[in-house]
Amino acid sequence: MTSKIINWVDRRFPLSSFVKHDLTEYPTPRNLSYWWNFGFLAGFVLVLQVATGVFLAMHYKADVTLSFDSIQHIMRDVNYGWLLRFMHATGASAFFLVIYIHMARTLYYGSYRAPRELMWWTGQGLLLLLMATAFMGYLLPWGQMSFWGATVITNLFKATPFYGEEVVSWLRGGFSVGDPTLTRFFSLHYLLPFLILGGVVVHLIALHTVKSSNPSGIDLAAKDNIPFHPYFTSKDFYGLGIFLIIYCLFVFFFPNSLMEPANNIPANPMQTPTHIVPEWYFLPFYAILRSVPDLVGGVVAMGLSVMVFAFMPYLDRSRIPGGARYRPWYRMMFYVFVVDMLVLGYVGYTPPSNETLMMGRIATIIYFAQFLLLPFISRKEERWLIQRGLPSELKELMASDTAEQNKIQSHRRSGDSK
Amino acid sequence: MKNLIVTLLLCCAASQVWAAEAMLENIKVDTDLPAIARGVDDLMNNCHSCHNLKYITYLNLAKLGIDRKKIDEWRGDQPMDAPLSGLMSDEAAMQSFNLVPPDLSLMTKAREGGASYVYSYLLGYYNTADGVTHNRIFPATHMPDPLGMSTTTDHAQREEIKKTAHDIVSFLSWAADPHEQERYRLGYYVIGYLVILTLLLYFVKKQIWSRLK
Numbered sequence: 001m002t003s004k005i006i007n008w009v010d011r012r013f014p015l016s017s018f019v020k021h022d023l024t025e026y027p028t029p030r031n032l033s034y035w036w037n038f039g040f041l042a043g044f045v046l047v048l049q050v051a052t053g054v055f056l057a058m059h060y061k062a063d064v065t066l067s068f069d070s071i072q073h074i075m076r077d078v079n080y081g082w083l084l085r086f087m088h089a090t091g092a093s094a095f096f097l098v099i100y101i102h103m104a105r106t107l108y109y110g111s112y113r114a115p116r117e118l119m120w121w122t123g124q125g126l127l128l129l130l131m132a133t134a135f136m137g138y139l140l141p142w143g144q145m146s147f148w149g150a151t152v153i154t155n156l157f158k159a160t161p162f163y164g165e166e167v168v169s170w171l172r173g174g175f176s177v178g179d180p181t182l183t184r185f186f187s188l189h190y191l192l193p194f195l196i197l198g199g200v201v202v203h204l205i206a207l208h209t210v211k212s213s214n215p216s217g218i219d220l221a222a223k224d225n226i227p228f229h230p231y232f233t234s235k236d237f238y239g240l241g242i243f244l245i246i247y248c249l250f251v252f253f254f255p256n257s258l259m260e261p262a263n264n265i266p267a268n269p270m271q272t273p274t275h276i277v278p279e280w281y282f283l284p285f286y287a288i289l290r291s292v293p294d295l296v297g298g299v300v301a302m303g304l305s306v307m308v309f310a311f312m313p314y315l316d317r318s319r320i321p322g323g324a325r326y327r328p329w330y331r332m333m334f335y336v337f338v339v340d341m342l343v344l345g346y347v348g349y350t351p352p353s354n355e356t357l358m359m360g361r362i363a364t365i366i367y368f369a370q371f372l373l374l375p376f377i378s379r380k381e382e383r384w385l386i387q388r389g390l391p392s393e394l395k396e397l398m399a400s401d402t403a404e405q406n407k408i409q410s411h412r413r414s415g416d417s418k
Numbered sequence: 419m420k421n422l423i424v425t426l427l428l429c430c431a432a433s434q435v436w437a438a439e440a441m442l443e444n445i446k447v448d449t450d451l452p453a454i455a456r457g458v459d460d461l462m463n464n465c466h467s468c469h470n471l472k473y474i475t476y477l478n479l480a481k482l483g484i485d486r487k488k489i490d491e492w493r494g495d496q497p498m499d500a501p502l503s504g505l506m507s508d509e510a511a512m513q514s515f516n517l518v519p520p521d522l523s524l525m526t527k528a529r530e531g532g533a534s535y536v537y538s539y540l541l542g543y544y545n546t547a548d549g550v551t552h553n554r555i556f557p558a559t560h561m562p563d564p565l566g567m568s569t570t571t572d573h574a575q576r577e578e579i580k581k582t583a584h585d586i587v588s589f590l591s592w593a594a595d596p597h598e599q600e601r602y603r604l605g606y607y608v609i610g611y612l613v614i615l616t617l618l619l620y621f622v623k624k625q626i627w628s629r630l631k
Binding site: 030075082238256264 | 532615
């Protein structure tokens with residue numbers, strides 16, 4: 001009976017071949033570490049955010065006179081409304097944490113290199129959409145930090161040449177952040193996640209064309225690939241369990257630790273909070289913005305600091321595979337970059353003072369210098385490594401890769417098992 | 419290089435957030451009903467004349483288990499689902515204090531330092547030598563010393579005031595997050611469930627991967 005139904009569907013829709021191609025026979029490198037779990041986790045958090053968000057929207061009211069009260073209504077009167085809201089608010093932080101780890105893994109292992117540039121760029125687009133969605137969602141509770149955060153960020157569009165003022169009021173729907181801003185942010189906050197879902201589909205189609213990279217950085221021979229299901233489904237679900245434990249610790253025990261106290265005060269356009277800080281996931285970029293004395297320069301620097309990742313496939317000119325694993329200089333740069341991000345985050349969090357300003361400037365210079373110097377360093381490092389003799393482990397892998405490629409000329413992609 | 423290191427160290431030491439928190443007396447609020455009941459009683463006597471709690475209704479208090487007779491006394495002829503609005507009108511407040519006293523429903527969540535901040539603030543009043551009352555936590559405050567900490571010198575009475583402040587803050591913490599205890603209770607089950615589930619998933623993963631040579 002079941003096979004009859006499946007046959008019926010298969011003649012009209014490629015169900016079985018889809019399951020085969022993308023799950024049960026989808027070839028995945030067997031040496032993937034747990035750092036490769038984070039793409040799946042990001043997908044999971046996206047679904048979680050959409051699910052909790054849909055239910056929150058049933059009780060939320062986008063109106064400057066009602067939205068703060070409607071959040072309190074959700075927190076106090078709606079059955080398990082507090083759970084929905086804390087899951088959604090914590091979920092935003094979890095989303096960024098997972099995405100940043102996902103990106104760090106790509107940078108560390110050099111997964112952005114050919115033939116995976118399109119994966120990296122679609123990912124970059126998804127990051128921008130995610131940032132926009134999170135930023136707009138933060139206005140919705142209509143607290144002090146919501147209001148002033150939105151005011152500060154929309155103000156940045158004053159940097160637009162010639163039409164600065166017009167663009168800012170066009171974005172806000174008025175001369176200041178108000179009811180039109182709130183309603184349009186709510187509308188877009190509901191729309192963008194579905195654009196993200198579409199982007200994820202593109203990201204996955206690209207992935208299933210080029211297949212996963214792996215820690216060695218070399219396309220593995222067919223024998224080293226294993227089917228995604230059941231091996232990586234089981235591994236991803238185990239990773240999901242660990243993730244959920246950490247996530248639920250925050251949801252149930254420390255949900256307020258991720259929320260700014262000032263956002264429990266209703267928005268008051270007449271009173272500026274002493275210290276306006278964005279959510280933690282924007283802090284490094286906010287620090288870069290503040291480190292440049294000029295508004296236009298700051299906005300350009302901040303935009304560049306997010307977009308510069310897209311150039312990685314061209315900036316990294318080394319042909320040594322395996323990303324940072326076999327490349328001591330690049331590995332050094334990776335760790336400097338991580339520390340630099342943390343320093344920028346700290347600078348973005350603290351109120352500006354002479355010391356933090358200087359710290360922020362140094363960290364900003366280091367941030368951009370790393371990207372600018374990468375082409376030269378990676379070239380030089382490659383020459384140095386070849387001169388010094390590559391590790392035998394790597395030589396072996398590269399040799400087996402070449403042998404494999406010579407054997408089957410037409411199937412050079414990792415995981416093509418034909 | 420040396421300068422840089424010194425600067426970095428100074429930055430850590432100069433963090434204003436730590437300085438402000440160091441002034442607070444860190445407390446752990448009570449979550450038992452008697453303490454919250456004492457707290458709401460003290461609040462109705464000391465704070466309610468000026469402050470609103472617009473997200474808390476008399477019905478909420480009744481459901482929590484506060485003595486019904488007291489509730490009826492407080493609400494007078496207001497309905498049960500009326501919020502705990504203060505007795506002072508906004509206009510009168512503007513005249514006396516030049517500002518509308520803030521709503522207290524979310525007070526313990528709306529300040530850096532939370533319940534400890536509110537507790538330290540309530541007890542932070544002192545008199546200078548020339549007889550002016552100040553608050554060491556919030557110097558710009560417009561609120562007159564509500565519990566009389568600045569004028570009390572007797573040790574036993576001061577302890578009594580501290581206890582009152584502690585009860586009020588305990589009630590305010592409940593008011594700011596009424597589902598907190600329920601959240602913790604549920605949280606233990608959820609985490610317990612997830613730990614067992616994750617262990618099982620680990621064994622499933624191990625079992626499946628053992629098929630590989």
